[in-house]
């Protein structure tokens with residue numbers, strides 16, 4: 001339905017931008033520009049802050065995916081692409097990690113990287129005053145505050161143990177280690193992901209009705225994406241073989257998905 005545009009290579013991995021990314025980038029940039037502490041900078045500066053902060057946010061999502069990809073490479077698994085799309089970023093691995101420990105480490109590398117970026121941005125924010133010229137100090141501080149907040153949310157939200165998020169993959173790795181069966185572990189983690197997604201959707205509906213704030217409808221959209229991804233994974237593993245000689249359809253590649261910070265809180269600086 002949408003096209004993906006290759007925009008370059010990072011450490012030998014193709015970087016794609018999906019057409020669905022452009023509207024979400026514009027929406028995030030505009031939302032940051034209109035947030036209370038940014039709006040006071042005046043509309044030109046506010047939109048400049050919004051545009052830069054949203055770009056830095058997606059750059060940090062790419063670095064998060066790169067952390068997954070380079071950890072996977074360490075275990076002999078290559079990554080065919082890293083893509084930005086409507087719901088954040090995704091690294092498409094060419095194979096599953098070779099064992100539960102590798103699986104858990106590949107999954108944990110992303111949130112660990114986001115937490116490190118949040119700490120670095122927070123440190124940079126504290127150092128803005130003596131370094132950045134006064135004219136740009138407020139804008140720089142606003143961008144760094146946003147990048148700190150967004151990466152902290154990215155690290156935390158992705159650790160929720162619900163597939164397809166990173167925490168769900170850690171849960172899968174744990175079950176794989178305990179039961180010794182990767183597919184059964186994946187199916188269970190996918191079921192937990194479906195249950196979480198449905199609860200998240202219900203919470204979104206309640207929030208829309210209770211507060212009459214339509215932004216919460218986005219939670220329902222994200223929940224729909226989580227449920228669909230988990231369901232596709234679950235069904236692929238549970239589908240019985242059609243013929244004895246034909247193996248059941250199995251996902252051939254492993255996708256490590258990062259859901260954007262927008263899912264966990266309203267955009268604010």
Ligand SMILES: [Zn+2]
Pocket residue numbers: 064065068110111158166256257258
């Ligand atoms: Zn991730």
